[in-house]
Amino acid sequence: MPQTSYPESYYAASANPVPSRPALQGDIETDICIIGAGYTGLSTALFLLESGFKVTVLEAARVGFGASGRNGGQIVNSYSRDIDVIERTVGSQQAKLLGDMAFEGGRIIRERIAKYHIDCALKDGGVFAALSEKQMGHLRSQKALWERYGHKQLQLLGKDEMRGIVATEQYVGGMLDMSGGHIHPLNLALGEAAAVESLGGVIYEQSPALSIQRGQQPVVSTPQGRVKAKFLVVAGNAYLGNLLPELAAKSMPCGTQVITTEPLGDELAASLLPQDYCVEDCNYLLDYYRLSEDKRLIFGGGVVYGARDPANIEAIIRPKMLKVFPQLANVKIDYAWTGNFLLTLSRLPQVGRLGDNIYYSQGCSGHGVTYTHLAGKVLAEALRGQAERFDAFATLPHYPFPGGNLLRVPFTAMGAWYYSLRDKLGI
Structure with a gap:
């Protein structure tokens, strides 16, 4: 099977040494299977492991291969759409919950760095x-x-x-x-992956999720194995592809x-x-x-x-x-x-559940370093039965892009051109 390497970035060239992680071979069972070893998946895994769950993480390429290991490395608070937009969109109670969480992701990052001695140039x-x-x-x-x-x-x-x-x-x-x-983003992801493994979590690299068999115990198939789990967390974001079409349609x-x-x-x-x-x-x-x-x-x-x-x-x-x-x-x-x-069309993250046992978070809209760490905590809370903060995100309204797959790119680019012109003109 061909191996997917990191892109030729400064982060990959200056990354801390990491062990080689195997691809999944054969059939295994776990409490919770997480698809994606970026910040969302790793943060979720850490919070779940700290609560005593058995966790398996499937990564299509390498830990931090996607946005988590390629971004600008900036710790920026709140969401891509700020709290005032949320206040105008939802009721006061939901806005209060989301507003109170807007500054939590940065604190989680610093707590992880301190607790697990992560070397990422903070x-x-x-x-x-x-x-x-x-x-x-x-x-x-x-x-x-x-x-x-x-x-x-x-x-x-x-x-x-x-x-x-x-x-x-x-x-x-x-x-x-x-x-x-700011941080070295790939080294943060690599340090969090090491923390996951220190708590007994298992990460399989070069193990893309090819299909999901839904049911009482979902099964994820990879090229050389399968994972049966009580719950599934989908954390692939922009690298998920069309694995779950209902998620791809709104992003x-x-x-x-x-x-x-x-x-x-x-x-x-x-x-x-x-x-x-x-x-x-x-x-x-x-x-x-x-x-x-x-x-x-x-x-x-x-x-x-x-x-x-x-x-x-x-x-x-x-x-x-x-x-x-x-x-x-x-x-x-x-x-x-x-x-x-x-x-996402709203530029707010999409959080939710498919059926009773498939959870997801996606669509940080360019504001993901802090949000993804918060998302891991919120998803873990929901899986432990504490869903108030999860529901605050899950009930945000989201819509498909106008024009479907064919026209979403030109329509969105036109909108971006309009706002970019306003920036240039100062209006």
Whole structure:
């Protein structure tokens, strides 16, 4: 059977050493089978194992192969649609539950890093950068909103203060969230996988789920084996394919691109981002960047709807980087890669249950590093019989993309173009 390797990313090149994990061979039984060894699956597995369940994880490629090991590495609170949108969509009780959970994922990440001694280059501090006075007004409103839900680690920044954080003239101001931060995302996933195994969980790599036989005890078939379980958790997100058609109909894989420079050296790196915070701007199609532990600039942005791999990633992202940091014109790009995330029409995550024993979470819509860790806790709670927080997510309304599979990409791209034009015009 052919082996699927990590993409040629900076994260894969700088990953911590990991053991080789076998593919599933033969038939086994378990309490809970989890499909996907990314953040959602690993977080769920850890919470379940800590509660005494027997857990088996099936991964089609390698631990953290998908978005969990390819993202910008930024710890960003809340959801892709913020709490004010949720407040306008659902009742006050449900909004309160979801709002209270909006800042929990980052705390879970830090707890996991401390408890299991995960080496993933954690740095505190994340900045939202405003390119216009309109965006600055949005940040003021966001600060008030988040503080209403008890999140107090926020500071508004003026233009001069932003210059002390980012060496660019692009921004009129920003907001610092000290509970934000950044990590080496693949090393976080690898550390969580090691923690799963330390508690007796079993992870099979190179074991894609080919089919699910539903029933009183669902059975997942892989190329060389089968898993019978009491419960199934589906955590494949943008890499799930059409395994469960009812989930695929309400979501769309999208690609985002990332580049990494050659090592910049301590002096140049410190001149770009003196506080070593991560940064994302406030555009609809936003850019995001940070320094790596070895003083490279990791810069990402752009969206490819339908998750096609662009022919020349550097040609897409390098101009964005130089617009922020023209002083890097002669710097070499060492790595360029794409990774897929799963978009929903509402841009809110989809959580639910199929029948009595198949649970799922998907559709982080580009905001998944913190949410996926929360999702693992919420799914584990539901499997233990505590479903209030699970139900708060599960009852959010979700709809298929207009036009079905044929038209969802052009329709979504048109909508993104419209909002991107509004960003450029400042309206």
